[in-house]
Amino acid sequence: MSEFFSTYNTQIINSCIVFGIFFIIQLIARLVVRVIGNSKKIHVGRAKLVGRYITISFLFIAILIEAFILGVSTSDLALVFSSVFAVIGIGLFAIWSILSNVTSGIIMFFSFPYKIGDKIKIHDKDYEIEAIIEDIRSFQIHLRKDNGNLVTYPNNLLLQKAITLVEKDAFESIEDDGSDYI
Known part of the structure; x- marks a missing residue:
């Protein structure tokens, strides 16, 4: 086990830093959403929903950064993301109005x-x-x-x-x- 930690020491430390920063940014973003919601007297459920959207967005960014830390090449990531986005794009084309409604809901918040x-x-x-x-x-x-x-x-x-x-x-x-x- 100590051999594992000595071999991947840099990646482990960088991963801890990335997820620590993700956690702090996510807390700050949720606090900002809560303050905006409080100042505009927005319902708690709406504020929590927008907070979840922001957390998921930051999580995807953190996972992308984590992939680079672990040594995944850019061409491999491009292949995976293009395949995933192609499948998602075809699936979401049929339900594009749902995405526009969710985006409008965030803008309305x-x-x-x-x-x-x-x-x-x-x-x-x-x-x-x-x-x-x-x-x-x-x-x-x-x-x-x-x-x-x-x-x-x-x-x-x-x-x-x-x-x-x-x-x-x-x-x-x-x-x-x-x-x-x-």
Whole structure:
């Protein structure tokens, strides 16, 4: 066992450094997301979801760096990634709208001016929707119309349409004690 450590001493130390830095950056990123969520009074579930997306992105970067540390050649990595991305690309081409909705959900976390409880009006050329934002999820937003009907609206379309704020905090029956927020 000591022979293993003496042979791969540099790789072990570099790997520990990479994963240590990954852990620290991941904690900082989650803290930043939590602070942004708290300042904008964003629901805890949305902040956790965006934190997971960021953690997964950093993990892929750390694994890529780790592959270089362990001596994997660039041509081998290029072959693996091109094969994986080709398969994923073909699979995701059929579900590209899901990816655009997830991306829109992340963008909405950082820059969407409306929050849960606001009554909004979505101006679409075919029809207009006036409803209260009940929940903002990673793929769609849940809107409650005045007649009680639940409307799910895709996040990517929400960023493409004009929206008017009708009433801020339109939930009359809910007491906001802050427990659902960061």
